[in-house]
Amino acid sequence: MQKIRVLVVDDKKVIGDLFDFTLGYEGYDITVVDNAVSALEMIKKKSFDVAFLDIVMPEKDGVAALQEIRTISPQLPIVMMSGYSVEEKRSQARELGAITCLKKPFEIEDVKRVINLAIGKEV
Numbered sequence: 001m002q003k004i005r006v007l008v009v010d011d012k013k014v015i016g017d018l019f020d021f022t023l024g025y026e027g028y029d030i031t032v033v034d035n036a037v038s039a040l041e042m043i044k045k046k047s048f049d050v051a052f053l054d055i056v057m058p059e060k061d062g063v064a065a066l067q068e069i070r071t072i073s074p075q076l077p078i079v080m081m082s083g084y085s086v087e088e089k090r091s092q093a094r095e096l097g098a099i100t101c102l103k104k105p106f107e108i109e110d111v112k113r114v115i116n117l118a119i120g121k122e123v
Contacts, residue, residue, distance in 0.1 A: 004029065005029045005031070005049045005050075006019065006023065006029065006030050006050055006051070006052065007039065007043065007051040007052070008020075008030060008031070008051075008052045009032075009033050009034075009038075009057075010034065010052070011035060011057045015081070016032035016033075020032055023112075031046065031048070035058070035060070036057060036059065036061070036062070036064065036068075037060065039051070039053070039069070040068055043073050048076060049115075049118065050077045050079065050115050050118040050119065051069070051076055051078050051079070052080075052081055052102075052111070053069075054080075054082065055081065055082040055084070055090070055093065056089075061089065062080055062082075062089070063089050063093050063096070066078055066093055066096050066097075066098060077118035077119070079099055079118065080098045080101040081101065081102045081103075081104060081106075082101060082102075082103065083105070099114070099117065100114055
């Protein structure tokens, strides 16, 4: 069975660590970057099954990154994440095709459910 390739983009190290330690331990192929520019570079180099993208980040926010990701990898399932009340940004992300937005803090079981939804697996 091929590992599910997950990109995590968040400026908070603890979020990347959460994905890496929990899902990585379970056999997922986790790539963590801490900003949108690195995420765009990574998507150009490597294929992913799903990406988790923080909405609020310095320099370039998640919605701006999502717009650029759509030109590089239009079919990539994107899950937005935010610990802030950013309803306008969430709406913009949905319009750009984000499959959902997880509110931080979230449970890892919610993340697994969303991954299965993104890759078309039954939950």
